Amino acid sequence: MGPTTLIDGGDGTEDGERGTVIRRTKEWRRRWHGRSRLQRIDLYQRATLETMPWFFLLTWGITPLLADLRHDPLPWTLGGLFTLVCAAQCAYLHRNLRPAHRSYLGQGTFPTGRLAVPGVLLATGLGLLVALAATHGIDGGGLAMFALDLPIAFVTPYVLLVPVRTFLLHGLAYAAVGAGLFAAAGVRGGTLAGAAGAGLFSALLMLLAVRPSAWSLSVMWQAEEARDLQARLAVAEERLRFGRDMHDVLGRNLAVIALKSELAVELARRGKPSAVDQMVEVQRIAQASQQEVRDVVRGYREADLRAELHGAQAVLVAAGIDCSIEGDRASDRLTGAAGSALGWVVREATTNVLRHGDPRHCVIRLTADGGSVRLVVENDGAPDAGPSSGGSGLPGLRERLAALDGSLEAGPAGDGFFRLTATVPATSPAGRAPGPVPGRSPEHVEELVPELVEER
Structure with a gap:
């Protein structure tokens, strides 16, 4: 006899109906919390x-x-x-x-x-x-x-x-x-x-x-x-700003790469060894461009901790959630990289508070303990399963904090509370600025034009 035999008969039918009611109830709750x-x-x-x-x-x-x-x-x-x-x-x-x-x-x-x-x-x-x-x-x-x-x-x-x-x-x-x-x-x-x-x-x-x-x-x-229209306009404006930054960073570099590549082709066709020197210059400029792109992206993704704290409070209060901030002056002890990382933690935690559960109160607490700073975000609207573990928000924050020797913990805290705790060293070093790359500077792109015309 297989296991399915147990659900046949009078009692089995009642169990099946009870299971159907439970599934429908869970489905109704899932749809309700999804609204x-x-x-x-x-x-x-x-x-x-x-x-x-x-x-x-x-x-x-x-x-x-x-x-x-x-x-x-x-x-x-x-x-x-x-x-x-x-x-x-x-x-x-x-x-x-x-x-x-x-x-x-x-x-x-x-x-x-x-x-x-x-x-x-x-x-x-x-x-x-x-x-x-x-x-x-x-x-x-x-x-x-x-x-x-x-x-x-x-x-x-x-x-x-x-x-x-x-x-x-x-x-x-x-x-x-x-x-x-x-x-x-x-x-x-x-x-x-x-x-x-x-x-x-x-x-x-x-x-x-x-x-x-x-x-x-x-x-x-x-x-x-x-609000949706305002958010879309803000995203469009930020895309334009980011596009302008990328154009300013890469515009001249790509022009130099194009001119030097064309010059190297002409020199190679004429059998001159100086074509190798021109391709070395192209390589150096390309490497410099890669570093500059990283700098633009890093600056684009920076977050100010104090601004994120007050922004989170404004958003939660507007959503009808009582939000209090404690110890925000501890952010003065953080370096730029550590403060930016905790700023992203505040933003992700605020998103989870609004998206998961139905909280009424939220506390954001920032404390300095020895050589580290701890951020705690706690709310009383923890859902049954908490934030989905399949998302990329919390794992991404853990990676960001791990790079600074920090840590992140999140989970139910009992009595319907959900707590997120992030810790970073107060003296985490900021990212190093890129050094100069040897070779001809992109600002001297005009010097390449007469050289290219002469070779032609």
Whole structure:
């Protein structure tokens, strides 16, 4: 018998179903933690709007059905049909709310044909309510509560599709039509005013509840898009700057290499041994260019520790995370290379805090201990598995610190905390500047032109 036999039968089936539920739960948690904060807010808002009509149906819609309905077959039939119509409206809301939400945020267009079915359901529910009033199947209080519940599922997406003034005019028209129908059914006095005003009150309630929340979410999405655009512009500007630096470093050197190579070819064709001297010069200039490129890249990747500390605090506070910095004056004891390495540690740690888990507090602590400086970044939002070990961020930092005789440790610290600790010697030597390369300087490229013309 193989191991699969254990899952057959009654108990095995239950174990399989339990395993399926566990897998689905883990998958849901993975998708939830994979969302950004703004995506979580968006999902929470839409879920709230989708469940709100069901809540009102179970309160304003069910209570009169049980307490205020006359116990006769006809009122019970009309009341049951009315409840089914309201439930159908709530079910149809799930189909319309997402496109209405996207239309309000400017992310898509709402198909107007989707309002036909909700409109028919709303008119059917109003007709059933008028029939209940005409047959005296419900008293005044129950009629008003039914009237309150009826338009909510229709109004929830509709308020996002039309301007506020248009929505108010349509709400007044609905209240006027309802008042006329109830009056024709024999409803009078306060009962008529309550039943007619209930629909308008529901419309105003949804206007005040749905529209501001969608507007605030729209502002947050616009701010997020502006930050993304700003980041892309910053990257483009940095690429241009780096390109200018590379051009300044290599432009003349490559021109010298091209001229000397052409000169060496002409000399070689004429059988002159001085062609070898020219290629030696090309080799020397190429080596000098390699060192200059390394210097440009090294300078491009430098990070200022103090600037990174304050930048990390600003980013985390803007993300809603309480961040405090302790002992930042210890950075004064660091040399340039060690300070730059810890600056990159701060940047990577800040990225991990924002990307992994859902922290509320973060502490960045810098301490000087003898001849070394220790950086500790601790937050209370450690996920189940911590930052992925397959990424290149932490291994790259370990390599950078190892070159300075430093170390890096990262992992859960207990009680839901995650701690990253980096240590470097305070007197780590900075990178040495490249020495001069013998040979003709690229600044004297003009001297090669007459020589090349003469050889030609």
